[in-house]
Amino acid sequence: MAGDFVTVLYTPGQLRSAxxxxxxxxxxxxxxxxxxxxxxxxxPCFRSGDLVALTVIRLLTLDMGIRVGALTAIGEALFDLCNRSPWPVLERSKLIIDLPNAGLLLHGEFTEAPTDKPSITIPLAPLIAQLREQLLAASIEDEQPSLRFPPVEITPALASRGGRS
Structure with a gap:
């Protein structure tokens, strides 16, 4: 499945910004x-799935108050899981995290999560929408600004005088 979509690589700075x-x-x-x-x-060395995984980490640590050290056991699996599927598949899914057993499951958005043990359920659609918004805003800022004056053709005679009339 990884070969079905284009791989875009991001620098650490782009990753932090997104x-x-x-x-x-x-x-x-x-x-x-x-x-x-x-x-x-x-x-550039981070893939799109890495951005999703790190957004999940940000949600768990900054928004839910879980220490990043408690997530070490699921780190590799989380990044691997997020890189195995393209964003359209991930955004139609929810991530089920079983921290005590270091387990991760990816379920469809309408699939019921198992309720036999404590877990954290994270719908990925809002996280991916947030990432898209950040990446689009960054790409708009990176565009070249318009010139204040229109380009002017320089004739050979004008060029020989250094562009002055």
Missing amino acids: VSIAPETYRHWKKALGPLRRARGHS
């Missing part, structure tokens, strides 16, 4: 989560 985390938070999480340690400098 997920809305500070550089200090990223450095701290990098120590606890193995998949973040594969980054080398400013080179």
Whole structure:
């Protein structure tokens, strides 16, 4: 399934910006989560699924108050799970996290989650919508601004005088 979609790579800075985390938070999480340690400098090395996984980590830590150290056991599996499917599949799914047993399940959005043990259920659609919005906003800001003056053709005679009339 991984071959069915285009692989876009993001730099650590783009990853932090899309997920809305500070550089200090990223450095701290990098120590606890193995998949973040594969980054080398400013080179692009993160995939779209990595953005989804890190957004889940942000939700669990910053919004729900779970320490990142408690997520170390599910880190590899979470990043792997999020990279196995394209975003359209993920956004129609919910992630079931069983922290005590370090288990992860991906269920369809209308599938009932197992209720025989405590778990955390995260619908992925809102997280992916948030990522799309962040990435689109970043791409609009990166566009070249319009020129204040229209381009002017320089004739050979004008070019020989250094562009002055």
